[in-house]
Amino acid sequence: MDVKDVVAVVSGGASGLGEGTARALASAGAKVAILDMGLDKAKAVADEIGGIALQCDVSDAVSAEQAMADVEAQLGPCGIAVNCAGIAPAKRIVGREGPQALEDFNKVIQVNLVGTFNIMRLAAAQMQKRDPNADGERGVIVSTASVAAFEGQIGQAAYAASKGGVVALTLPAAREFAKSGIRVNAIAPGLFGTPMLLGMPQEVQDSLASTLPFPSRFGKPEEYAKLVLHMVDNAIMNGEVVRLDSALRMQPK
Template identity: 70%
Template sequence: MLAKDVVAVITGGASGLGEATARTLAAAGAKVAILDMNLDAAQAVAADIGGIAVQCNVADAASAEAAFAQVRSSLGLCGIAVNCAGIAPPGKIVGKEGPLPLSDFDRVIQVNLVGSFNILRLASNDMAQREPNADGERGVIINTASVAAYEGQIGQAAYAASKGGVVSMTLPAARELARHGIRVNTIAPGIFMTPMMAGLPEAVQESLAATVPFPPRLGKPEEYASLAAHIVANPMLNGEVIRLDAALRMAPR
């Protein structure tokens, strides 16, 4: 699918992987809508790329429905959706203060997994109403998982479970939405330089980078965005989970 003049909804688009993707798709001519909890940051990015910003809690049905209604009113039907919103709080199953609060586990599942499905269901409903291109294609959805879906570390039970769910729903979603001409793919990044990572001490960043085989560094958000743009452009990519990790395999801790 050509991104030019297509409405692209990017969740978590105010920073990190989402911001890089929003900028890349805008440069390709897409009409970008940035959905984020941080409206001020989203508006700053949107103003810079000629898009719009919408405050949205992806884990809340009413919030996401209202966001899509605003996007339709301002730009039209969504044709590209990229799920980058997510959280990754660490938490051991049994810690010094006892078992992990169930609410902590639930919050991660709600944002990362339920939130991804929430956007997927709304975006695909929009896409199904679009006119198909010559290939019969109406839309592209890209979810974000993590290598933790496969090699979750100690303290990542909730995060790994949420991302494992994103991985598992990719193929059935692609199969179901194929009749509408909608492709569904997932990117599973390794260790990337995101705002959360940037907040860690430099020594910790260097230690993490040293675990990456090649190139031996943290991934750049622009590299995630480049893959997302390629997925949009390549009609044969469907139902796939693509690791973007420089051959990294996570150790237990």
């Protein structure tokens, strides 16, 4: 799909991987809408790239429905949707204080998995309204999984489960939307230089980076964004989950 003049929605687009993706899509000519809980930061990024910003809780049906309706009203129906909104708290299933609170596990599932599905369902409904291109294509959805979906570490049970769900969601969604000319892919990043990682002490950052075979550094948001743009451009890339991890294989802890 040619990105130019296509409406692109990026959840979690105010920072990290989402911000890098929003900037790359805008540079390629897309009409970008940033959906994020942090409206001030989202507006700052949107103003820089010539897009729009909307406050959105991806785990809430009404919030997402309103945000996506506003996107369509202001820019037109969504043609590209990139799911980057997510949280990654670490907690053991049974810790020193006893079993993990069920609501803690549920919150991660709601934001990372349900939130991905929420934006996917709403974006796909809008994509079906678009005129197809020469290939019959109407839209592209890219979700963010994680290497934790395959090698979740101790303390990552909720996060790994949520990202494993994103992986499992990708193929059935691609199969269902095929008749409408909508492709669905996912990226499973390893260690990237997002605010969460860069906020850790330098010695922790150095220790984590040393586990990466090559290159032994954190990935950059713009490198994630490059793969998003390739997935949008490559018309036969569908139903795929691609690791982007410097050959990292996570150890138990």
